[in-house]
Amino acid sequence: MTIQTAPQREEHPRGAVAVEVTGATRVFQGSAGTVTALDGVDLTVGAGEFVSLIGPSGCGKSTLLRLIADLDRPTAGTIEVFGRTAEQARLAHDYGIAFQQAGLLPWRTVRANIELPLAMHGTGRAARRERADHLIELVGLTEFADHYPDQLSGGMQQRVAIARAVAEEPSLLLMDEPFGALDEMTRERLQGELVRICAETRAAVVFVTHSIPEAVFLSDRVVVMSARPGQIREVVDIDLTRAARSDEGLREDAAYFAAVTRVREALHHGSPTPAQGVELR
Amino acid sequence: MTRRLVDAATGLATLVLLALVWELYKWLGPADGWSIGEIRVLPRTSDLAMPHTWEILGRLADPLTAAPDAPSLAGAVLAAGAFSFGIALLSWVLGVTVGILLALGMQRLRVVESAVLPLVILSQTIPLIALAPLVRGWGSRLYLGPVEWEPWMSVAVIASYLAFFPVAVGALRGLQSPDTIHVELMRSYGAGWWATLVRLRLPASVPHLLPALRLAAANAVVGTVVAEVSTGIPGGLGRMILEFANFASSDPAKPWAPLLGAVLLGLVVAGLVALIGLPLSRFRRVEVSA
Ligand SMILES: Nc1ncnc2c1ncn2[C@@H]1O[C@H](COP(=O)(O)OP(=O)(O)OP(=O)(O)O)[C@@H](O)[C@H]1O
Ligand SMILES: [Mg+2]
Numbered sequence: 001m002t003i004q005t006a007p008q009r010e011e012h013p014r015g016a017v018a019v020e021v022t023g024a025t026r027v028f029q030g031s032a033g034t035v036t037a038l039d040g041v042d043l044t045v046g047a048g049e050f051v052s053l054i055g056p057s058g059c060g061k062s063t064l065l066r067l068i069a070d071l072d073r074p075t076a077g078t079i080e081v082f083g084r085t086a087e088q089a090r091l092a093h094d095y096g097i098a099f100q101q102a103g104l105l106p107w108r109t110v111r112a113n114i115e116l117p118l119a120m121h122g123t124g125r126a127a128r129r130e131r132a133d134h135l136i137e138l139v140g141l142t143e144f145a146d147h148y149p150d151q152l153s154g155g156m157q158q159r160v161a162i163a164r165a166v167a168e169e170p171s172l173l174l175m176d177e178p179f180g181a182l183d184e185m186t187r188e189r190l191q192g193e194l195v196r197i198c199a200e201t202r203a204a205v206v207f208v209t210h211s212i213p214e215a216v217f218l219s220d221r222v223v224v225m226s227a228r229p230g231q232i233r234e235v236v237d238i239d240l241t242r243a244a245r246s247d248e249g250l251r252e253d254a255a256y257f258a259a260v261t262r263v264r265e266a267l268h269h270g271s272p273t274p275a276q277g278v279e280l281r
Numbered sequence: 282m283t284r285r286l287v288d289a290a291t292g293l294a295t296l297v298l299l300a301l302v303w304e305l306y307k308w309l310g311p312a313d314g315w316s317i318g319e320i321r322v323l324p325r326t327s328d329l330a331m332p333h334t335w336e337i338l339g340r341l342a343d344p345l346t347a348a349p350d351a352p353s354l355a356g357a358v359l360a361a362g363a364f365s366f367g368i369a370l371l372s373w374v375l376g377v378t379v380g381i382l383l384a385l386g387m388q389r390l391r392v393v394e395s396a397v398l399p400l401v402i403l404s405q406t407i408p409l410i411a412l413a414p415l416v417r418g419w420g421s422r423l424y425l426g427p428v429e430w431e432p433w434m435s436v437a438v439i440a441s442y443l444a445f446f447p448v449a450v451g452a453l454r455g456l457q458s459p460d461t462i463h464v465e466l467m468r469s470y471g472a473g474w475w476a477t478l479v480r481l482r483l484p485a486s487v488p489h490l491l492p493a494l495r496l497a498a499a500n501a502v503v504g505t506v507v508a509e510v511s512t513g514i515p516g517g518l519g520r521m522i523l524e525f526a527n528f529a530s531s532d533p534a535k536p537w538a539p540l541l542g543a544v545l546l547g548l549v550v551a552g553l554v555a556l557i558g559l560p561l562s563r564f565r566r567v568e569v570s571a
Contacts, residue, residue, distance in 0.1 A: 069469055070468075071465050071468060071469065090468070090469060090471055091471040092471070093470065093471060095469070097466070097469045099462055101462055103460070103462040103463060103466055105463065105480075105481070105484070106566040107484050107487075107563045107564045107566055116470075116480070117470055120470045120472055120476060120480060121470070148563070148566055149566075150566055
């Protein structure tokens with residue numbers, strides 16, 4: 001694997017658009033009535049672009065992510081991933097995914113867990129091992145390569161899950177609050193690692209989070225959503241360069257704080273009380 | 282390794298304790314047992330009803346009968362035990378195969394589950410004693426080409442009928458045990474039913490499957506011995522239990538020998554199944570969430 005040094009907005013080999021969501025609506029029929037989780041959502045994620053979804057609890061962030069991953073189907077609207085349907089993209093292994101829980105297979109070692117997607121898609125043993133070794137080093141778990149998940153801390157498990165998600169160098173990464181269960185220090189370190197990994201693989205990322213600082217730190221654009229029905233309220237462009245992002249000093253930067261303020265205002269816009277479930281740190 | 286030694290020692294101590302309880306009751310219990318009305322709830326302690334443990338063991342070394350070339354009782358019991366062991370093992374393999382196939386079918390298709398699972402449960406309500414003569418009757422009327430239906434095959438069928446049940450239920454629970462997050466991960470990999478089965482469902486089913494295999498082994502042993510008793514086929518421990526019961530008054534220690542043989546059979550089979558679990562220990566790791 002070579003480290004990409006080219007500027008980030010150059011022509012992406014997979015074309016210009018990673019995800020194209022058009023008029024996506026998802027209505028859940030339950031015994032307690034119907035819930036409109038998403039209502040006519042339009043969203044375009046460019047290739048190599050990092051987009052965060054933020055909004056109050058229950059506004060449909062996970063639902064939207066699951067639609068893109070083809071783990072769920074929209075009631076109306078279409079979803080395209082690299083010009084194909086979401087299902088074709090899933091079957092073509094176009095994306096890697098990480099959830100809030102690590103979801104490692106308990107009977108597989110760290111290395112075997114990271115190798116899982118490669119093994120399932122027929123990568124040879126030697127290539128698999130080489131890739132896994134590289135990723136294990138990238139997430140700083142070299143000494144734990146042969147440990148089992150129950151021997152790792154939560155943060156370590158999450159790092160394995162992220163390594164697993166990027167194992168196949170997907171052009172698209174889908175992440176649903178991957179750092180949600182972690183302490184602040186681990187979280188910031190993993191954010192730094194994620195920025196590094198994204199720079200390396202040039203993957204487009206759709207990232208669900210509850211944390212405004214996290215969204216701002218990581219994203220090119222922050223999509224602010226509102227609940228009942230789940231809709232996109234505003235899209236905030238974050239114009240911080242990726243080079244600046246890999247520098248920890250960014251978190252104290254004035255431009256960074258300005259962006260945090262803009263996202264916060266977008267979240268509160270139109271709602272007199274602070275949105276529930278969003279961390280305002 | 283030390284744990285296994287401790288386990289073995291504990292097992293041995295339990296046996297000794299059991300023998301002690303036997304002797305203690307024999308010593309202290311009323312000679313005529315203890316009855317509530319007509320029903321005797323505690324056994325008689327006479328030497329006829331409860332021979333001393335050392336007499337039972339000592340009898341094993343003596344010849345089977347008074348005939349000059351008779352083998353020792355222990356030898357006869359071991360030979361019968363080996364015969365029953367063969368049938369029990371075959372029944373276990375049959376039962377496990379059928380049970381796992383049923384579980385796979387039920388996991389694969391909801392319809393199969395709702396159609397078959399009630400039947401599977403219902404099947405176990407038919408008493409073995411009622412089933413045994415039926416199977417024997419059917420078997421003798423089967424035409425299998427060059428192969429003749431042997432009586433011991435009836436026994437194997439009956440015993441596997443008992444053995445498949447815990448496997449079918451346990452394997453189904455195991456195959457259905459993976460969390461949504463893991464199932465969705467497989468889906469995100471574009472994995473079909475087979476790949477999901479091999480990578481996720483089978484490994485995840487191991488903790489449920491091992492106890493089921495152990496239960497199946499116990500059922501196969503009990504099923505074999507009981508089916509031998511109720512069909513009366515010669516050669517195994519079941520028939521020996523029947524025959525030796527006649528010696529209860531003339532040679533009171535003798536009827537206990539095939540029972541000891543059955544216990545030994547159970548231990549051997551249980552031990553073999555435990556061996557299966559050894560290389561599978563990593564599949565028994567549990568997930569701890571962050
Ligand atoms: N499988 C389902 N069946 C019924 N309703 C559902 C289902 N999944 C989600 N919902 C509903 O859809 C709405 C959006 O849920 P979703 O999980 O997308 O929210 P979210 O934005 O991810 O929330 P959080 O930030 O708490 O994770 C909620 O009201 C939820 O109750
Ligand atoms: Mg969610």
